[in-house]
Amino acid sequence: MHAHSLPSVSSAPTPTHCPYCALQCGMTLTPDASAEGVAVTGRAEFPVNRGALCGKGQSAAAVLSSGARLTTPLIRSAAGDLEPATWEAALDAIAGGLARTRDDHGADACAIFGGGGLTNEKAYALGKFARTVLRTSQIDYNGRFCMSSAAAAGQKAFGLDRGLPFPLEDIPRTGCVILVGSNLAETMPPALRYLTELKERGGKLIVIDPRRTRTADQADLHLAPRPGTDLALALGMLHLVVAEGRVDEEYVRDRTRGWETARAAVMAHWPEYVERVTGVPLPQLREAVRLFTEPEHAMVLTARGPEQQSKGTDTVGAWINLALATGRPGRPLSGYGCLTGQGNGQGGREHGQKADQLPGYRKLTDPAARAHVAGVWGVDPDSLPGPGRSAYELLDALGGDIRSLLLMGSNPVVSAPRAAHVEERLRSLDFLAVADVVLSETAELADVVLPVMQWAEETGTTTSLEGRVLLRRRALAPPPGVRSDLDVLRDLTTRLAPELEKGFPTDPEEVFDELRRASAGGPADYAGISYPRLARDEALHWPCPGTDHPGTPRLFLDRFETQDGRARFVPVAHRPAAEEPDTEYPLYLTTGRVVAQYQSGAQTRRVAELNKAAPGPFVELHPRLAARLGIAEGDAVTVTSRRGAAEAPARITATIRPDTVFMPFHWPGRGRANTLTNPALDPTSRMPEFKVCAVRLARATAG
Ligand SMILES: Nc1nc2c(c(=O)[nH]1)N[C@H]1C(S)=C(S)[C@@H](COP(=O)(O)OP(=O)(O)OC[C@H]3O[C@@H](n4cnc5c(=O)[nH]c(N)nc54)[C@H](O)[C@@H]3O)O[C@H]1N2
Ligand SMILES: Nc1nc2c(c(=O)[nH]1)N[C@H]1C(S)=C(S)[C@@H](COP(=O)(O)OP(=O)(O)OC[C@H]3O[C@@H](n4cnc5c(=O)[nH]c(N)nc54)[C@H](O)[C@@H]3O)O[C@H]1N2
Ligand code: SF4
């Protein structure tokens, strides 16, 4: 239907950024004669990574050429197989499937699921497509599984959520960093140098993790609490801060509200109680308080450990309270930050693929926001639907009142909690369409699969964990047969609502320029950021309201983004995880990552050298537990929770608590960690409890 004339690609080296995590390391792609078509090198002049790349970034080009790459659309045949089809047939089938659902069951029976790896342009277009073309409220994305608890807590306390409110370069110059549930050494390896430099300058590092990870190995003090007890730990520290007279009274008076109520809640958490709940000895707790309060500057950084809990929002709130009581946020070289995870985990949550949200981090329930965005979109504000369901709730409703799903940029068959149930829900849909670069486990279930371009084949912007907006540039032509997600959304609009087609340009810069207008005046204001500016300047942090505005690397120095400019203490109390160990399921299971695989593994499991480094799932357990259960290194073990059972080889190590086992979640099949996880949701952020559930363990019976 449309001619796809692609701009010619230069043979000169292209400066760009990594396709994977939120660090967005700078890299250069140089065309060569290899099967990938380009060589990857780290870009020394980009200050965040200064030329360093982890193994995933270094090998990212392998996925460009991989034999497993999708290069033709697929349609499920009457016999039940996915068979090659033309683009026209595939797009017709998707438009037909969505239109049928809409006509038979109403607009909200169609749903969209997006991803934090999609560029700002794609995330924006996807949200606009849901609300104007499908007119459905049912859109959410995998970022809900990522940093949503930190985002909710940051909103409450500071009136604004930006992962880090200061650049990474501030970290080495502070006096103490408490790193809560982050395994930076494996999840953002080039960023480890900020912690090493901190220590070289005499600063202290405290790591809080039930496992002594490679990151915890670097710490001056490692606290290893029971999974799911960070909330009590933070309250215990704050209790000591109060008892020892270490509260910054002047700061609390001038820059905050709500201390009296929060203080009362804190005082109920006696250190002895905290010791009992967390398993962290009181002297260690006192030492942590001393290290954190003595220096002039200090920071608390959280990642998925404390956040992926059914009380993640309150837990992060408690850590923010500790930072506020000691006068840290909004002061130079100090404060609270969240280490966002996905390549565009920050931007992906700002421009409209989140259930309750309009571009610019605006609220879908705010009449002024609706009027502004509807104006940019040229539609009636009343035609915009209201907020929809959160990610897990949406997946759980598939086959119920949601009958059709279009999915871009996620692989929930591997990455969603209670994954066997989610898989069954996906199978029960009337219609499933998936756009991906590879045939992921979720794409394997689809009625129609669309092969799309990736990172090095198209231009687009991402926003890093520092709120730094970056330009990823097209460096090589995609394989024949592959189109962009932006093409897909335009071509579906042509079929479903031709009168809106003009609103779906396929040139990323055109989409970005519209995003700038839609975000103007909102909390995440991109109005002053343009492609030409991004091509010259890699230090533009939002908000950036005007083309001569320098951007905002550091937030909150004068005021917080609340109405009165003061930060809010949130009163919180400890509560147990949704599921605690008992006689039937006596152990904690926690989950996370290894350095050589990324997320559901859809991309990195297709790279030979990464598979060599991390070939498959495993169950990490303590030697004492192994001895008690008669399990030897490498034995196949069965891990059982109330959701199901998984099997993987044992990896025995004294670096984990004896009451806890750990599994990485990167693999499908029998070793899938998410077969076991508990979808209990945080009441505010709707984050599932990936980091805590109860399991039992046994040596797998031979067979
Ligand atoms: N290699 C690699 N790097 C990645 C990714 C990847 O998949 N692979 N994904 C990217 C993304 S999207 C994200 S979100 C980030 C995640 O980055 P991280 O948050 O660093 O990663 P995780 O391994 O999920 O969790 C961190 C640590 O939390 C600990 N933990 C478990 N339970 C608890 C608890 O109850 N309390 C505390 N305090 N700690 C606990 C785990 O033992 C683990 O070491 O990584 C990004 N980078
Ligand atoms: N047990 C457990 N589960 C977890 C977590 C945990 O710690 N423990 N962490 C959670 C977290 S933090 C996250 S972020 C999620 C992530 O989990 P997923 O959402 O599954 O993330 P990915 O594996 O990155 O999936 C991205 C998919 O999009 C495809 N893709 C890449 N680029 C593009 C593009 O431009 N367009 C399109 N259409 N597709 C593209 C990739 O090939 C891949 O199939 O997992 C969550 N699940
Ligand atoms: S740390 Fe993250 S951004 Fe940097 S190379 Fe590795 S995956 Fe890419």
Ligand SMILES: [Mo]
């Ligand atoms: Mo994430």
